[in-house]
Amino acid sequence: MRRKEFEVTEKDRFDEILAEAHVVRLAFFDQEFPYIVPVNFGYEWQEERLFLYVHGARQGKKLSLLKENPKIGFEMDCRHKLITADEASKYTYHYRSIIGQGVATILTDLERKRHALLKLMEHETKRMDFDIPDKQVLGTGLIQIEVKRFTAKERI
Ligand SMILES: Cc1cc2nc3c(=O)[nH]c(=O)nc-3n(C[C@H](O)[C@H](O)[C@H](O)COP(=O)(O)OP(=O)(O)OC[C@H]3O[C@@H](n4cnc5c(N)ncnc54)[C@H](O)[C@@H]3O)c2cc1C
Incomplete structure (x- = not known):
C-alpha cells in the first residue's frame, strides 16, 4: 500500500469493517472485461x-x-463521510475499506447452506435463531468464499 499511514493491521479493526459493511463487490474473471456484482x-x-x-x-x-474460474476479487467499505473545507482542493472523504482475493465454492450440502444463510441473517440482524425450512434452503443459491488474502485501509 503506497500510503502506509492509512493501512489497518489490527484484527479488531478488520472485524469492525466486516461488521459495518453490508455490501461486498465481487469481481469475476470474464472473457473480455472483469464482471463486478454488489451483494x-x-x-x-x-x-x-x-x-x-x-x-x-x-x-x-x-x-x-x-464455475469457469472460482478465483474472485472483492471490496467492501463503510464509514463514508465528506469532509468539507474552504477550498475545493482541501475537501476529502473518509472511509474504511477492505480489498481482497479468495476462492469461491457453490455450496450444495443442506446443513452448510443453512449455516451460510444463518451467517447472512446474523450479519443483518445479530440473530441466528431463525428456523429456515429445508425447501427454502435448497431453493437458494449459496456461495462460500474462502479469503486467501486481504488488506484494510482507513481514512478517518
Ligand atoms: C446493494 C445491493 C445488494 C444486493 N444484494 C444481493 C444479494 O445479497 N444477493 C444477490 O444475489 N443479489 C444481490 N444484489 C443484486 C446483484 O447485484 C445482482 O444483480 C444479482 O446477484 C444477479 O447477478 P447475476 O450475475 O446472476 O446477474 P444476471 O441476472 O445473470 O444478469 C447479468 C446481467 O445483468 C447485469 N446486472 C446484474 N446485476 C446488476 C446490477 N446489480 N446492476 C446493474 N446491472 C446488473 C450485468 O451487467 C449483466 O449484463 C444486490 C444489489 C445491490 C445493489
Whole structure:
C-alpha cells in the first residue's frame, strides 16, 4: 500500500469493517472485461481463516463465471463521510475499506447452506435463531468464499 499511514493491521479493526459493511463487490474473471456484482454477505472466522457467504438465485452470470474460474476479487467499505473545507482542493472523504482475493465454492450440502444463510441473517440482524425450512434452503443459491488474502485501509 503506497500510503502506509492509512493501512489497518489490527484484527479488531478488520472485524469492525466486516461488521459495518453490508455490501461486498465481487469481481469475476470474464472473457473480455472483469464482471463486478454488489451483494450482501455474511462472514465468519474459522481460527485464522476468513469466510464470506453470499446468497441469491441458483442461476445467473456470476454463478456461470465462477464455475469457469472460482478465483474472485472483492471490496467492501463503510464509514463514508465528506469532509468539507474552504477550498475545493482541501475537501476529502473518509472511509474504511477492505480489498481482497479468495476462492469461491457453490455450496450444495443442506446443513452448510443453512449455516451460510444463518451467517447472512446474523450479519443483518445479530440473530441466528431463525428456523429456515429445508425447501427454502435448497431453493437458494449459496456461495462460500474462502479469503486467501486481504488488506484494510482507513481514512478517518
Ligand atoms: C446493494 C445491493 C445488494 C444486493 N444484494 C444481493 C444479494 O445479497 N444477493 C444477490 O444475489 N443479489 C444481490 N444484489 C443484486 C446483484 O447485484 C445482482 O444483480 C444479482 O446477484 C444477479 O447477478 P447475476 O450475475 O446472476 O446477474 P444476471 O441476472 O445473470 O444478469 C447479468 C446481467 O445483468 C447485469 N446486472 C446484474 N446485476 C446488476 C446490477 N446489480 N446492476 C446493474 N446491472 C446488473 C450485468 O451487467 C449483466 O449484463 C444486490 C444489489 C445491490 C445493489
